[in-house]
Structure formats: C-alpha cells, structure tokens
Amino acid sequence: MSTTPAVSVKNLTKIFKGSLGKGAFRAVHDVSLTVEAGEVYGLIGPNGSGKSTTMKVILGLLKATAGETSIFGIPSTEVASRHSVGFLPENPYFYKHLNGRETLLFYGRLCGMSGAALKSRADEMLALTGLEDAATRRVGGYSKGMLQRLGLAQALIHEPRLLVLDEPTAGVDPAGSRIIRDLIIEFRARGITVLVTSHLLEQMQEVCDRVGIMAHGRMVREGRLEDLIAVENQTEMVLENASPALLAKIDALVKAEGGDTRLLRSGHPRTTLERLFLEATNEPKKP
Numbered sequence: 416m417s418t419t420p421a422v423s424v425k426n427l428t429k430i431f432k433g434s435l436g437k438g439a440f441r442a443v444h445d446v447s448l449t450v451e452a453g454e455v456y457g458l459i460g461p462n463g464s465g466k467s468t469t470m471k472v473i474l475g476l477l478k479a480t481a482g483e484t485s486i487f488g489i490p491s492t493e494v495a496s497r498h499s500v501g502f503l504p505e506n507p508y509f510y511k512h513l514n515g516r517e518t519l520l521f522y523g524r525l526c527g528m529s530g531a532a533l534k535s536r537a538d539e540m541l542a543l544t545g546l547e548d549a550a551t552r553r554v555g556g557y558s559k560g561m562l563q564r565l566g567l568a569q570a571l572i573h574e575p576r577l578l579v580l581d582e583p584t585a586g587v588d589p590a591g592s593r594i595i596r597d598l599i600i601e602f603r604a605r606g607i608t609v610l611v612t613s614h615l616l617e618q619m620q621e622v623c624d625r626v627g628i629m630a631h632g633r634m635v636r637e638g639r640l641e642d643l644i645a646v647e648n649q650t651e652m653v654l655e656n657a658s659p660a661l662l663a664k665i666d667a668l669v670k671a672e673g674g675d676t677r678l679l680r681s682g683h684p685r686t687t688l689e690r691l692f693l694e695a696t697n698e699p700k701k702p
C-alpha cells in the first residue's frame with residue numbers, strides 16, 4: 416500500500432492583506448498536519464480559528480503566504496492535485512429548478528463524465544445517500560439534510576480518493592446528521608480518505624480517527640482521538656447487574672489497597688443527550 420499521505424501541510428502560514436485601511440491579518444500561523452490515506456481526520460476549533468482558510472489552501476483556492484501543502488504528494492498549487500478530490504463546501508449551492516438526478520448529471524459532466532457510466536454512477540450515489548425516492552424532485556424543495564446529502568453525492572460523483580467536507584452537519588437536525596455521520600463511516604469503509612471540519616465535538620468524536628485542534632490560527636493539539644481523550648491515570652470498569660454488596664466489596668478492596676488509588680465515582684453510565692433524543696424520537700407511536 417502507498418505510504419504517501421492523502422494530505423500534507425507543512426508549516427503553513429496565511430496572512431490576509433488588509434483592505435480599507437485595515438492592517439494585515441494572520442489567519443493561519445505555522446500549521447502542520449498529515450492526513451494518512453484511508454483515515455477520517457477532523458479539523459476542529461472555534462469560529463475564526465483558521466480551519467476553513469487551511470482547507471482552502473489545501474484545495475488550492477487560496478495561496479499560502481508561507482509553507483507547503485499537497486494532496487497525494489502533488490502540491491496544491493498544481494491543478495492535478497484536485498483530480499482525486501471531492502469537496503462539500505459549508506453551504507453548497509444547487510440550481511433549484513434541477514432535480515436531484517439532473518444535479519448529479521450536471522456535476523458529473525463538469526468532471527468530464529458522460530453517457531451510461533455517468534448515469535449509473537449518479538443512480539449509485541443517489542442510492543448511497545438515500546435520495547433515490549427524491550431523485551426526480553426539484554432541489555428547491557429539498558430539506559437542509561437532503562441538500563447536504565446531495566452535496567455528498569455531488570462530491571463523490573467522480574470517484575475521488577479524498578473527500579473534503581466543511582461543516583457537513585451544520586444546521587441539520589439530529590436524525591439527518593446521524594445519516595451523514597453514518598455515510599462518513601461508510602466512505603472510510605470504501606477506502607475514501609475524509610478530511611472534515613466541524614465545531615460539533617461530540618459528532619467528530621464519533622467518526623474521526625485523528626483530530627487536529629486549531630485555536631487562533633495555530634494547531635494546539637494533534638493526534639489519534641483515542642490517545643487525546645484518554646485520561647491516563649484513570650481506569651474505567653463497567654459492570655452489568657452488580658449488586659450493592661458487590662459494589663461495597665469493590666469499594667472496600669480499593670480502600671484496603673491504600674496509596675494513591677481511589678474510587679472516584681460509581682453509578683449508571685450516561686448516554687449522550689443526542690442518543691437519547693434519537694432513541695426517543697424513533698420509538699413507535701403510542702396508540
């Protein structure tokens with residue numbers, strides 16, 4: 416297997432020149448990151464931290480002030496670097512009078528595709544993103560969640576090896592956003608590398624293999640998600656059907672151990688509010 420990273424960013428700095436009397440603004444400062452082929456990489460950070468600017472430089476939409484970025488080993492400054500990339504911008508715009516299928520055919524033609532191969536790829540992408548039933552409906556009537564899924568189908572039409580997704584679940588309701596996250600996991604299973612930005616941390620935690628955290632234009636943490644969120648000096652044990660007597664015995668054992676060892680808490684583990692919401696709203700209707 417190739418060891419060339421899907422995305423490489425080395426010491427990237429981006430300064431926007433001031434306009435209308437404003438001074439220059441450094442949006443990205445000496446940022447480095449690597450997205451390995453086949454992984455889902457989350458670029459996270461608060462509003463204005465430089466995520467979109469970094470992404471735009473990677474995609475060749477903005478010119479770096481300093482540093483280098485490349486896609487599968489090809490510098491972002493070369494058009495060829497974008498051949499194997501699918502991009503979903505934060506608010507994708509589609510022609511409202513086209514239907515879903517026509518939209519995908521339109522984007523496929525822009526990518527140089529045509530004929531039966533394009534038609535079958537468009538149908539495959541409509542099925543993958545759950546839009547088969549809406550294929551002949553005008554895009555103007557699509558919900559926000561459907562538009563985002565159409566955006567994913569559009570980004571995938573030319574079989575890219577790298578998908579770049581800017582806030583793919585922003586403004587989408589919990590059920591719609593669950594579908595999008597499941598799709599991201601499905602893309603990874605198909606061998607597609609995903610670079611995704613978001614500030615919805617719980618959602619990123621579910622899908623990302625590695626994350627980079629940006630703040631004030633700098634990379635402040637980077638690594639495997641599991642490593643970053645592990646609390647090194649704590650151990651978790653989840654018991655099923657434990658009696659109060661057994662819990663008391665465990666407590667006594669820990670106390671007898673002495674030293675630094677302490678039982679910090681015991682109780683029922685919590686689900687997330689989002690999971691609870693999804694379970695509750697998916698329950699069959701009561702008569």
Ligand SMILES: Nc1ncnc2c1ncn2[C@@H]1O[C@H](COP(=O)(O)OP(=O)(O)OP(=O)(O)O)[C@@H](O)[C@H]1O
Pocket residue numbers: 431440441442460461462463464465466467468469614
């Ligand atoms: N074309 C531009 N000219 C001047 N400043 C800009 C330009 N584009 C972005 N900036 C500034 O650079 C900083 C980083 O913006 P960027 O859009 O990269 O952040 P972000 O992390 O993607 O934020 P968000 O989550 O809000 O999209 C912000 O302060 C923004 O105002």
